[in-house]
Amino acid sequence: MAERVRRITGVEGVPAREPEPGELLQRVARGDEKAFERLYDIVSAPVFGLVRRVVRDPAQSEEVTQEVMLELWRTAARYAPEKGSAMTWVMTLAHRRAVDRVRSAQSATDREDKAYRRETTRPFDEVAEQVSTRLEHEQVRRCLASLTDLQRESVELAYYRGMTYREVSELLDTPLGTVKTRLRDGLIRMRDCLGVGR
CATH class of the missing domain: 1.10.10.10 (Winged helix-like DNA-binding domain superfamily/Winged helix DNA-binding domain)
Incomplete structure (x- = not known):
């Protein structure tokens, strides 16, 4: 708790301005782990909420959220402030990951269905x-x-x-x-x- 107070409080007890996600992303791009922790605190809940609406399954939503956060760590340097806000960029990444997971799950289901149909209607049955x-x-x-x-x-x-x-x-x-x-x-x-x- 004391660390949290120190982080929010500036010099002589005056509250310090909380960094914006865009600033944090730029610092994360330079490998700043503390900036990533702060960014994580700010964006993980909204990312999870978006992913949960798309994916539906809670466990998979947690996995996708972690994948998004890992992707943020690896690709923070790709964020271009002139193209939009950091939150928009983060949420776009989250949405893409969530849609990819849904498509992947659907493809797996389709493959299983196709394999099942192939198994149940094999040519040797006709023979x-x-x-x-x-x-x-x-x-x-x-x-x-x-x-x-x-x-x-x-x-x-x-x-x-x-x-x-x-x-x-x-x-x-x-x-x-x-x-x-x-x-x-x-x-x-x-x-x-x-x-x-x-």
Whole structure:
């Protein structure tokens, strides 16, 4: 507390003028650590407030604030008083850092999402599905081959060409009851051959 009073109090108890952030930045540019401490005291709270509004996450906001303060220490010599106030310059640095953090986090999220989508839709899944479908088709063909010619013909007309039982009956010039029997018997044999309902 005594040091703080000494810092604020000038000669003979007259309060000394608190240096402006621009003056402090110029001294920081020359490597003045005490000036940096004073600058830190002045700007860290406003910087954190701005960063917090952009980044939202408190822990990340603290990290970004520390990054901004480190950048101030390293780049103080770049501050040009003729281009604007020191606070404007500091807050611009803070805003840029905060936006960079948000973009970086979004990019990381996008990369993770993209990697996840790539993992869940890999080409080998498509290949496995195609192989499975081909095997099923081959099994159906084998089972169809196990039917009698009359059963196979009736099943193919009714189920692969989409004809009604009556249309199959007329096309084959066979009584409707006979066509129904062939279809029923053929489908039972197909079901047994395919292992459906086991």
